[in-house]
Amino acid sequence: MSNSQAAHSQKIQHSGGIADRLYTLVVAVISIAAFIMVAYPLYFIIIASVSNSTMVNQGQVILWPKDINLYGYEQIFKDTRIWQGYKNTIIYTVLGTLLNLLVTLPAAYALSQRKFRARRFIMPLFVVTMYFGGGMIPTYLLIRDLNLLNTPWVMIVNGAISVYNLIITRTFFETSIPEELHEAATLDGCSHFRYFISVVVPLSKAVISVITLYYMVGHWNDFFNALLYINTDSLQPLQIVLRNILLSNQAFAGGAGSGAGAGAGSYAQQFADQIKYAVIIVSTVPVLIIYPFIQKYFEKGVMIGAVKG
Amino acid sequence: MKPAQTTVPHQTLRGNGWLRKQAGHYQLWLMVLPAVIYIAIFCYGPMYGIQLAFREFDFSKGLTGGEWAGFKYFEQYFNSPMFWPTLRNTFIIAFFSILLGFPMPILLALVVNSIRSNRRKRILQTTVYMPYFISTVVLVALLQIMLSPTTGLIDGFLKALHLIPADTNLIGDPGAFVPVYVISAIWQACGWNSIIFIAALSSVDAQQYDAARIDGANRWQIVWHVELPAILPTIIILLIMNMGSILSVGFEKTFLMQNSLNKPVSEVISTYVFNVGVKSNQFSFGSAVGLFNTLINFTFLMLANALAKKTSKISLM
Numbered sequence: 001m002s003n004s005q006a007a008h009s010q011k012i013q014h015s016g017g018i019a020d021r022l023y024t025l026v027v028a029v030i031s032i033a034a035f036i037m038v039a040y041p042l043y044f045i046i047i048a049s050v051s052n053s054t055m056v057n058q059g060q061v062i063l064w065p066k067d068i069n070l071y072g073y074e075q076i077f078k079d080t081r082i083w084q085g086y087k088n089t090i091i092y093t094v095l096g097t098l099l100n101l102l103v104t105l106p107a108a109y110a111l112s113q114r115k116f117r118a119r120r121f122i123m124p125l126f127v128v129t130m131y132f133g134g135g136m137i138p139t140y141l142l143i144r145d146l147n148l149l150n151t152p153w154v155m156i157v158n159g160a161i162s163v164y165n166l167i168i169t170r171t172f173f174e175t176s177i178p179e180e181l182h183e184a185a186t187l188d189g190c191s192h193f194r195y196f197i198s199v200v201v202p203l204s205k206a207v208i209s210v211i212t213l214y215y216m217v218g219h220w221n222d223f224f225n226a227l228l229y230i231n232t233d234s235l236q237p238l239q240i241v242l243r244n245i246l247l248s249n250q251a252f253a254g255g256a257g258s259g260a261g262a263g264a265g266s267y268a269q270q271f272a273d274q275i276k277y278a279v280i281i282v283s284t285v286p287v288l289i290i291y292p293f294i295q296k297y298f299e300k301g302v303m304i305g306a307v308k309g
Numbered sequence: 310m311k312p313a314q315t316t317v318p319h320q321t322l323r324g325n326g327w328l329r330k331q332a333g334h335y336q337l338w339l340m341v342l343p344a345v346i347y348i349a350i351f352c353y354g355p356m357y358g359i360q361l362a363f364r365e366f367d368f369s370k371g372l373t374g375g376e377w378a379g380f381k382y383f384e385q386y387f388n389s390p391m392f393w394p395t396l397r398n399t400f401i402i403a404f405f406s407i408l409l410g411f412p413m414p415i416l417l418a419l420v421v422n423s424i425r426s427n428r429r430k431r432i433l434q435t436t437v438y439m440p441y442f443i444s445t446v447v448l449v450a451l452l453q454i455m456l457s458p459t460t461g462l463i464d465g466f467l468k469a470l471h472l473i474p475a476d477t478n479l480i481g482d483p484g485a486f487v488p489v490y491v492i493s494a495i496w497q498a499c500g501w502n503s504i505i506f507i508a509a510l511s512s513v514d515a516q517q518y519d520a521a522r523i524d525g526a527n528r529w530q531i532v533w534h535v536e537l538p539a540i541l542p543t544i545i546i547l548l549i550m551n552m553g554s555i556l557s558v559g560f561e562k563t564f565l566m567q568n569s570l571n572k573p574v575s576e577v578i579s580t581y582v583f584n585v586g587v588k589s590n591q592f593s594f595g596s597a598v599g600l601f602n603t604l605i606n607f608t609f610l611m612l613a614n615a616l617a618k619k620t621s622k623i624s625l626m
Contacts, residue, residue: 023528027423031433034417038496039436041455044462057460103347106340116337126348131553131610134355135599136560136579137586141361141372142354160347192336221444224561228587239446246450247565276454280447287442295435 049073049277056273071271072278082279084234085241092155092237093219100215103161105208108169109196114179126163136228143229154229155222155237162218165211172207173200206297213294220287242283246276362596375593382597391581399577399602402563403555405491411551413499415544418506419532434507437500449565452493456480481570490566494559505547509540545623553610556602578602 048056052067060066076082111119133139148154177200185195201208223239230236357373362382364375386392417437424430443451455463456479467473479485513536521531560579567575576584578598586595618624 019527019529023423023532027420030416030420031424031429034420034500035433035436038440038500041451041462042439045451059462059465103343107344110337110341113337116334118334118338118341122341122345126344129348129352132356132603132607133352134358135596135603136582137592137595137599138355138358138361138372139351140587141592142351142358145371146350158351160351161344163348166344192340196340217442221442221446223444223446223565227564228583239444242444242446242450243565246446247453273454273460276450280450284443284447288439291439291442292435295438 045277045280049274049281051274053271053274072274072276073282075271075275076278076282079245081241081245082238082282085236085238088152088155088235089220089238091152092222093216096156096159096219097212097215099156099160100162100165101208101212104166104169104211105201106196107161108166109173109192109200111166112170112173113192126166130163140228149229150232150235152235155219155225155235158225158229159218162215165214169204169207169211172204176207177203209294209297213290216290217287238283242279245279359596359600361593362600364593366592378593382594383601385594386598386601391576394573395576395578395581395598398574399556399558399579401574402487402490402558402577405487406494406558407551407555409491410495410498411548413495414502415506415540417499417503418510418540419536421503421507422510422536423528434500437503439500440497441501443497445559445561445565448493448497449562452489452566453480456489481568483571483574486566486571486574490562494562505543506540509543510536513539541621542623545617545621549610549613549617549624552613553606555609556605 044061047061047063047065049072050068050070051061051065052069053071055061055066110116111123113119134142143149143154143158148157181199182195185199190199221239222237223243226237226240230240360373361375363378363380364373365378367375421430421434424433440448455461458464458478458480461479464473464477464479468475468477473479477485479489517535517539518531521535526534556578558577558579560583563575563577564580564583567580579602582595582599582602585591585598614624
């Protein structure tokens, strides 16, 4: 498509020449600006996390890391809070995402079946919850009444289905899996369960990876649920630990724990920013690693699901 | 299962058709059941609990056991000194978020769509999506580090260009809160939100471009007369959906960015609900404030929807 466009723009119409060239220039400027504005801060965190923090603060670290050291990372490895948070977050993310998929996929399948008339009133009941809800306090009291406060379950069960993801998945099933396939399978004696597991799921890798990514990122970055419903330190997920370290300026365990007293405190203070950069990287990298593997499915998955939904 | 399972119910439409049909669909019912149960408990449960806003909360009697209090807690909120500040702050943040945040992904999508080289397109897309995966906690930490008045990268850059006075503290200054909030939100979500417009643009027929070219359109005119009309339905749907959340200003980010210096401009309705409701255990008052917020959101959603229906025949429902 782009080739034919290019060929046409050369062949036809000279009147648009200057305007077209100006357009190309504007596009180039905006895309380069957008690239730099997003990429540079991310790149800067990486080089700052391995550079001498004094030089970072003096503005000497701009393109390459200077005086490379891994002090920030060493401190993180000594800090048990981060690892505890990591462990909790991994548990919540794995179990939570699994539950998400077990609830979302079958429901989306059932609701995608035109013969299933009940969908005409189930779907609106689901959609309403996207725009209308009980609010923070009634939800909090419900969680309390269900005895979910301060349990890992609140982090796993709460948000078991997102209606938005349900709509994306349902639309994908409706538009990308031919109805003839179901008719053929039915003639061969295939039940809905069987058809769903052996035909629909294997054909829907695109949308499944996309909603898996959505759900996983949601669990990994979940801060709100833990803030409201978890008080126990040992159950806190990574994001709460991060807030304590990054935003509340709590002393970092590493320096003080080594037993050098006040000296270690000021030492830790001096390197506080470097530790922060390292913490940011250590906590964000797992999500960023998964993303490229799933990215190739976006066009097939989210786009089909979202544009028509 | 036998093939008869799914076909039989449709043949026996005569007697008691609906019930029989549903019985034939028991597998579909089973598949949708977990979702229905979850939605019923966790979404409709709290909606039932909304009556708390009209009751005196009684710790021993739970969500719906207290005495009726009528509109007492709403009046208490409307008459409280926090009513106008929280309402105003919420509106200002929401207004600028939509005004600046909504068009940017459309612009980005048009730009991405114009890049001919697939490699460059891919690099730009991958990069601009990435901040979306950064958590709110990390984003706010980044803002604090980058905007620090003494050592911050962005702060130093802006001062070097004399875009801000040398004594500005972007993290503490109440006047800077809304711009920092809105711009960082655009930085984080613009790329991600552009996906849907890029998808809509990819469905524009190549022949339409050719036809426009033959008619003598330049690239700007193609944007205006071909590309924008093509994605207009998507734009309107998303705008309606955004209008519905006009007052649900992100609790997390506001809460995390809040400090004693910027509190006069950063206390929004949702953080207020958290502070009075959860933190100080004023459950009925908090519910009333929360319900007020939800009702305004819903009103905006309906207004936007009705307006869109009238002007363009596109609507959400």
